[in-house]
Amino acid sequence: MEGSPLLRQVAHQRQALFDEGLLDEQFVQLEELQDRTNPNFVEEIVTTYYQDTSRLILNIEQELERRPLDFGRLDGYVYQFKGSSTSFGAKKVKAECSLFREYCRAGNGEGCMRTFQQLKREYATLKRKLEAYFQLARQARLTQTASPPG
Amino acid sequence: MENGFSSPRSESFPAGLRVLVVDDDPTWLKILEKMLKKCAYDVTTCHLAREALNLLRERKDGYDIVISDVNMPDMDGFKLLEHVGLEMDLPVIMMSVDGETSKVMKGVQHGACDYLLKPIRMKELRNIWQHVFRKKIHEIRDIEHENIDIIQMSRNGSDLDDGHMYCGEDFNSKKRKDFDKNDDKDFGDHSTKKHRVVWSVDLHQKFVKAVNQIGFDKVGPKKILDLMNVPWLTRENVASHLQKYRLYLSRLQKENDLKASFGGIKHSDFPPKDPAASYGHQSSINLNQNDVANGYQFCGSNFVAQDAETKNNEGDLKIVSEIKRTLTADVSDPQKMRSSQSFSHSFASLETEASYPAFDSTNPPEFSWSENPETQIKKEHKTHLQLEDGYSQLPPHGQQHQIPINQLQSDPAVTSVLSLTGRDMSGSIEIKPLFNECKSKNVSHVSPTESAIDTFPIQTKSQLINHQSFEPISTVISSMKPQGFNLSITDLESCQRNLTSASDPNFAPINEDLTVWLQGDYYTMNFGQSIDFIDYDDPGFLAEVPFYLYDPLTSDFQCPIDSTTECPIVDQGLFIA
Numbered sequence: 001m002e003g004s005p006l007l008r009q010v011a012h013q014r015q016a017l018f019d020e021g022l023l024d025e026q027f028v029q030l031e032e033l034q035d036r037t038n039p040n041f042v043e044e045i046v047t048t049y050y051q052d053t054s055r056l057i058l059n060i061e062q063e064l065e066r067r068p069l070d071f072g073r074l075d076g077y078v079y080q081f082k083g084s085s086t087s088f089g090a091k092k093v094k095a096e097c098s099l100f101r102e103y104c105r106a107g108n109g110e111g112c113m114r115t116f117q118q119l120k121r122e123y124a125t126l127k128r129k130l131e132a133y134f135q136l137a138r139q140a141r142l143t144q145t146a147s148p149p150g
Numbered sequence: 151m152e153n154g155f156s157s158p159r160s161e162s163f164p165a166g167l168r169v170l171v172v173d174d175d176p177t178w179l180k181i182l183e184k185m186l187k188k189c190a191y192d193v194t195t196c197h198l199a200r201e202a203l204n205l206l207r208e209r210k211d212g213y214d215i216v217i218s219d220v221n222m223p224d225m226d227g228f229k230l231l232e233h234v235g236l237e238m239d240l241p242v243i244m245m246s247v248d249g250e251t252s253k254v255m256k257g258v259q260h261g262a263c264d265y266l267l268k269p270i271r272m273k274e275l276r277n278i279w280q281h282v283f284r285k286k287i288h289e290i291r292d293i294e295h296e297n298i299d300i301i302q303m304s305r306n307g308s309d310l311d312d313g314h315m316y317c318g319e320d321f322n323s324k325k326r327k328d329f330d331k332n333d334d335k336d337f338g339d340h341s342t343k344k345h346r347v348v349w350s351v352d353l354h355q356k357f358v359k360a361v362n363q364i365g366f367d368k369v370g371p372k373k374i375l376d377l378m379n380v381p382w383l384t385r386e387n388v389a390s391h392l393q394k395y396r397l398y399l400s401r402l403q404k405e406n407d408l409k410a411s412f413g414g415i416k417h418s419d420f421p422p423k424d425p426a427a428s429y430g431h432q433s434s435i436n437l438n439q440n441d442v443a444n445g446y447q448f449c450g451s452n453f454v455a456q457d458a459e460t461k462n463n464e465g466d467l468k469i470v471s472e473i474k475r476t477l478t479a480d481v482s483d484p485q486k487m488r489s490s491q492s493f494s495h496s497f498a499s500l501e502t503e504a505s506y507p508a509f510d511s512t513n514p515p516e517f518s519w520s521e522n523p524e525t526q527i528k529k530e531h532k533t534h535l536q537l538e539d540g541y542s543q544l545p546p547h548g549q550q551h552q553i554p555i556n557q558l559q560s561d562p563a564v565t566s567v568l569s570l571t572g573r574d575m576s577g578s579i580e581i582k583p584l585f586n587e588c589k590s591k592n593v594s595h596v597s598p599t600e601s602a603i604d605t606f607p608i609q610t611k612s613q614l615i616n617h618q619s620f621e622p623i624s625t626v627i628s629s630m631k632p633q634g635f636n637l638s639i640t641d642l643e644s645c646q647r648n649l650t651s652a653s654d655p656n657f658a659p660i661n662e663d664l665t666v667w668l669q670g671d672y673y674t675m676n677f678g679q680s681i682d683f684i685d686y687d688d689p690g691f692l693a694e695v696p697f698y699l700y701d702p703l704t705s706d707f708q709c710p711i712d713s714t715t716e717c718p719i720v721d722q723g724l725f726i727a
Binding site: 025029044045049080087111 | 246272
């Protein structure tokens with residue numbers, strides 16, 4: 001089939017996301033929700049996620065600049081971040097959030113800041129890879145007129 | 151909503167389940183919406199708790215279940231949970247990323263029927279309908295329980311003389327329409343009798359006293375428990391009772407408002423004979439009048455009130471049937487219905503005992519909480535209710551009961567909105583005046599109870615109402631029955647006795663019912679079992695009864711219920727006479 005290599009590529013990329021620990025089971029759940037009426041459902045969700053979390057990232061950054069640090073508020077933001085991240089299975093980001101929360105609870109400012117940097121990195125990586133994946137998947141779909149892999 | 155449950159959804163239950171999802175996280179909101187839609191549910195989403203409450207209040211009966219996140223910016227999820235439970239009595243499921251035991255426990259304590267951890271899977275959402283279903287069943291069972299209790303009470307012939315418990319339970323709460331058909335099959339099994347706490351008049355009085363002491367706003371189950379100083383009572387018992395009480399108060403409030411507007415509508419003319427539809431559900435108001443007689447019924451027959459079929463006479467029956475309805479929700483168990491009917495029947499026995507039987511047979515099995523069974527009962531009641539002649543007087547009485555109920559019922563929405571006004575039932579049961587007036591002489595004691603009871607149980611609305619109503623009734627009863635009407639009267643006979651004594655505001659039977667009702671754990675009452683109300687069919691009973699009914703009726707039959715009770719709610723199935 002024509003799109004075959006493309007489809008295979010998409011499948012491969014998708015699998016890599018799981019293998020690298022970027023995504024977990026929840027992502028599959030969302031994929032299963034996707035259907036004809038909502039062929040881009042997962043992508044829509046992820047887009048909503050970026051919008052919401054970019055705001056959170058700003059909030060956290062602001063909080064981290066305060067002196068003294070308000071760990072309670074910080075924890076609140078991270079909690080939300082974590083909640084959103086679980087929605088589509090952003091595994092690594094979620095793990096960083098959990099760690100971040102631990103530091104908040106421990107009142108460890110240093111740990112918080114370090115973890116936050118790590119969190120941002122993971123977040124950026126995920127975003128990049130997911131976008132590439134979705135793009136490829138869309139392409140494959142167009143070529144194929146078949147449903148995306150997965 | 152009159153016949154409550156017969157919503158179109160019922161055929162395909164759980165499809166079409168109306169879910170309200172509340173979550174401030176837009177990502178999750180989208181996902182949940184999608185998932186729930188895939189389950190063929192009818193989904194409404196909102197970001198804020200306040201928005202959710204508004205939606206719920208606007209459409210009183212617009213939703214079956216609420217799913218809410220714990221953490222929300224404008225209002226704590228637990229608070230929302232409490233509000234929903236009290237005002238609307240809907241099952242609420244909490245969600246959170248955080249699975250800490252303390253949080254989960256808090257959720258349960260606040261009344262959540264489930265606590266889901268995010269990420270949430272589809273399969274978890276598929277089964278949420280069980281909570282809706284369960285609630286209905288419980289309502290029914292509670293009603294049945296009540297009926298049983300009532301019967302027992304009357305049997306005991308305790309000194310109920312005054313405490314006529316008005317079992318005006320409002321079964322209408324079974325508004326869970328979608329259930330009626332589908333769930334019947336399940337009802338048959340009531341064997342799981344739960345261990346329930348019987349909220350006797352005294353106990354309830356203690357409760358109310360404690361609540362007042364603490365201050366209604368600051369009240370909490372733990373505090374109440376401590377103040378009450380009842381060793382065998384658990385915090386859970388108090389919590390659930392408190393919940394009901396709150397609801398009851400709201401209802402009361404509503405009722406009063408309604409009453410004011412009504413002004414004694416129904417009250418005035420109790421065409422006792424009018425078995426008319428009012429009995430059934432919606433015409434609860436009508437029932438009031440006739441219901442006087444039904445008042446008796448009230449005790450037992452609440453169950454069926456739901457159906458308009460039974461109309462007026464049944465009004466009382468309605469109440470009873472209402473109660474029964476709830477009980478009978480177990481449609482699957484016609485037995486119950488029968489019993490309930492008999493129960494009411496007994497009360498109503500004044501008249502037509504015969505008709506009763508018909509009831510039984512007709513109970514449509516599927517009436518889970520729905521009216522079917524009840525209707526059946528109602529019908530029966532109707533006949534019975536025909537107290538008309540002697541009883542016509544009764545209706546006022548019954549009405550009283552009904553009125554409150556009706557009021558409650560009249561507005562399902564209202565009921566839901568019941569704002570806990572903190573009316574203080576405490577101890578004095580405001581309702582009391584109602585009765586007193588009505589009954590003036592004889593029934594004096596009864597009145598308060600009745601009113602209370604009426605308002606309470608009759609709530610067509612939610613199941614919770616049933617529960618709730620119980621509470622106030624206790625109070626009422628207690629107040630009503632100065633002498634310690636023992637709520638625990640489950641002896642119909644005693645009721646009967648009371649009735650017979652005519653001179654004595656025998657509301658007792660009714661009260662008994664009420665008490666009965668109050669006492670148990672409404673929620674868990676597993677009535678279901680064959681209540682042998684049949685005792686009531688004592689003709690002698692009838693004879694007596696009227697009299698107190700008369701009095702109140704003739705005298706200032708306060709029947710606030712009647713008039714005010716728009717009883718539409720009652721129609722729902724409350725026994726609105």
